[in-house]
Amino acid sequence: MSVEFDEGVAPVPERRSFLGLISGLIVAGISAVLGVTIGRFSIGPAFTASSGQDWTELGPLDEFAEGKLVKKNVIVSQDAGWGKFQSQRSVWVVRKGDDVKVFSGVCPHLGCSVNTRADKFICACHGSEWNDNGDTLAGPTPRGLDTLEFRVEDNKLKVKYQDFKQAITEKQVLS
Ligand code: FES
Incomplete structure (x- = not known):
């Protein structure tokens, strides 16, 4: 059995180029839409501020040990x-008698998580440190x-969580 091709119906080069261009534009369009959608879905939350409207209960005030982070x-x-x-999200509470401070657990430099070492706060990303007053x-x-x-x-401690802009000297709520 043999197969014969009719050379007379083969597309001319210009027509092939035009179809190739249209196909390329369609693929590029679909890729752009998918890229924007997936990008917003996957990394969007990292740049989105919390609504900051709700009060969250952290527990009975007298259960926060004096001077502990x-x-x-x-x-x-x-x-x-x-x-x-x-x-x-994480927050840090320091109670000294009636003096209470609640700190965001987000580093004001570039947003890594704040942790503790001994009696001070640290950020392991670039070595920032703060005392228990947040200084x-x-x-x-x-x-x-x-x-x-x-x-x-x-006697229940409640916090209103907010995110703040990073890498600037002033504390500004991220909106
Ligand atoms: S992100 Fe914390 S010191 Fe840079």
Whole structure:
């Protein structure tokens, strides 16, 4: 059995180029739409501020040991444009008698997680350090730790979580 090709119906080079161009444009368009959609879905939340509207209970005030740096996790709501979702953030509580401070667990330099070593706060990413008042001791951080608004109701400590702009000297809420 043999197959014969009719050379008379083969597309002329110009027509092939035109079809190739159209195909390329369609593929590029689909890739751009997919790229934007996937990009917004995957990395959008990292650049999205928390709504910051809700008060989150952290626990009974007298359960925060005097002078200790205590980490608590809070669930915050975010709107990434394509939808709302929830994520977990950390805050740090320091209680000295009636004096209470609640710090964001996000480093004001470039956003790594704040941790502790002995009685001070540290950021392992670039070596910033703060004392238990949130004052800067070392490193490239442009400001002290960001304090969060809190209140005490029926001996329960509650915090209003917010995100702040990084790498600037002033504390500014990320909106
Ligand atoms: S991100 Fe914390 S010191 Fe750079």
